Amino acid sequence: MTDKINELLRRVEEFKPKAAAEIEDFRIKILGKKGELNALLEEFKSVAPELKRELGQKINHLKSVATERINTLREQMQQAAADAPETEDMSRPGSAEELGSRHPISLVKNQIVEVFSRLGYTVAEGPEIEDDWHVFSALNFPPEHPARDMQDTFFVEKNPDILLRTHTSSIQVRTMEHQKPPIRVICPGRVFRNEAISYRAHCIFHQIEGLYIDEGVSFADLKQSLLYFAKEIFGEQTAIRMRPSYFPFTEPSAEVDVSCNLCGGKGCPVCKGTGWLEIMGCGMVDPNVLKANGIDPEKYSGFAFGMGIERIAMLKYGVKDLRLYFENDVRFLHQFDTAL
Incomplete structure (x- = not known):
């Protein structure tokens, strides 16, 4: 079980998304109700009592790292989108503004x-x-x-x-x-x-x-x-x-x-x-x-x-x-x- 925790931690730390949608997909896959972290928690229920303390700490650390990593990546993606220069297709036909009427x-x-x-x-x-x-x-x-x-x-x-x-x-x-x-x-x-x-x-x-x-x-x-x-x-x-x-x-x-x-x-x-x-x-x-x-x-x-x-x-x-x-x-x- 320790190997599974370490492997999942490695994947979290090395995750490098190219789009915001990838971050959300990764969050669901790792932290969702049917995600890999919950699967580890289910497996944790059956481990020997003497190992629960050590493995519990590792799982909590994994959850903390995964949550922080996903939040950081979201912020970076949002900042990059805000800093990106606006691009507009000047060849597109203009859209007419809808005019109101007098009361x-x-x-x-x-x-x-x-x-x-x-x-x-x-x-x-x-x-x-x-x-x-x-x-x-x-x-x-x-x-x-x-x-x-x-x-x-x-x-x-x-x-x-x-x-x-x-x-x-x-x-x-x-x-x-x-x-x-x-x-x-x-x-x-x-x-x-x-x-x-x-x-x-x-x-x-x-x-x-x-x-x-x-x-x-x-x-x-x-x-x-x-x-x-x-x-x-x-x-x-x-x-x-x-x-x-x-x-x-x-x-x-x-x-x-x-x-x-x-x-x-x-x-x-x-x-x-x-x-x-x-x-x-x-x-x-x-x-x-x-x-x-x-x-x-x-x-x-x-x-x-x-x-x-x-x-x-x-x-x-x-x-x-x-x-x-x-x-x-x-x-x-x-x-x-x-x-x-």
């Missing part, structure tokens, strides 16, 4: 901005973390308005109130603070509200709002602008209707519906059989808002409107679950590859 929210936002840019609107931006003045007070929200409640707003600090903006109207306030009329801006951005997440609502969503202030601006100008927008986004056959509503910052105010582009206005489950789909709110800028922002309401008038980009994208692409926009499922996003 459907970005696609729709860009389309909306492009439509209003034809009417002379420029893009304005503002911070997502705002104060009470720009989100509520400057927009004629009374102190007891429910939108100020913790159930609707994510507050960062209190006294003074610092919060995540609940609408991009705060950008309109900042524009009026630093720009004199005429003002014609479109304000896209991400907003936050403390709402339960479902197929039709989310705590994070995207809005795009518009503001036009000048001398002699009327409700007729507002209606014509929104009709032009609806036809450009949903198709020339699209009709709109305006229903009286209430917003603190506009008076008069209206909700805007478009004819359902899925059923052609005939009625379907998406439009709940009405033939109409709500897309935005709008109205004439309240004189109190103009005063709060240093604009003379006797000289100037204007209108404002705001819409959820997710809502427009759902109607445009027939998406029925709002959560899909936030899950980053490539199977969903790849459907918009051709929309670039």
Whole structure:
């Protein structure tokens, strides 16, 4: 048995592999469950008691040497591979990189901005973390308005109130603070509200709002602008209707519906059989808002409107679950590859 141990030790010490695969094969052959070392251990069970101490030490030494030798050879092989110069066949044809696509929210936002840019609107931006003045007070929200409640707003600090903006109207306030009329801006951005997440609502969503202030601006100008927008986004056959509503910052105010582009206005489950789909709110800028922002309401008038980009994208692409926009499922996003 001593001869077998010595012979195996010699083979371990003289082993010189040419590839990493040979090292693994050698390890299995020597140290594997059915390897030669285990065979020696089985034979060791039957040796005379007086020889067990000596042979046991030799077997342990063999195992230690074999393990160390294999680990050393692995490290040497890995280092040699790392130090080897990279070789590349320059004659091989190149492989085209797989291009991604814009997110459907970005696609729709860009389309909306492009439509209003034809009417002379420029893009304005503002911070997502705002104060009470720009989100509520400057927009004629009374102190007891429910939108100020913790159930609707994510507050960062209190006294003074610092919060995540609940609408991009705060950008309109900042524009009026630093720009004199005429003002014609479109304000896209991400907003936050403390709402339960479902197929039709989310705590994070995207809005795009518009503001036009000048001398002699009327409700007729507002209606014509929104009709032009609806036809450009949903198709020339699209009709709109305006229903009286209430917003603190506009008076008069209206909700805007478009004819359902899925059923052609005939009625379907998406439009709940009405033939109409709500897309935005709008109205004439309240004189109190103009005063709060240093604009003379006797000289100037204007209108404002705001819409959820997710809502427009759902109607445009027939998406029925709002959560899909936030899950980053490539199977969903790849459907918009051709929309670039």
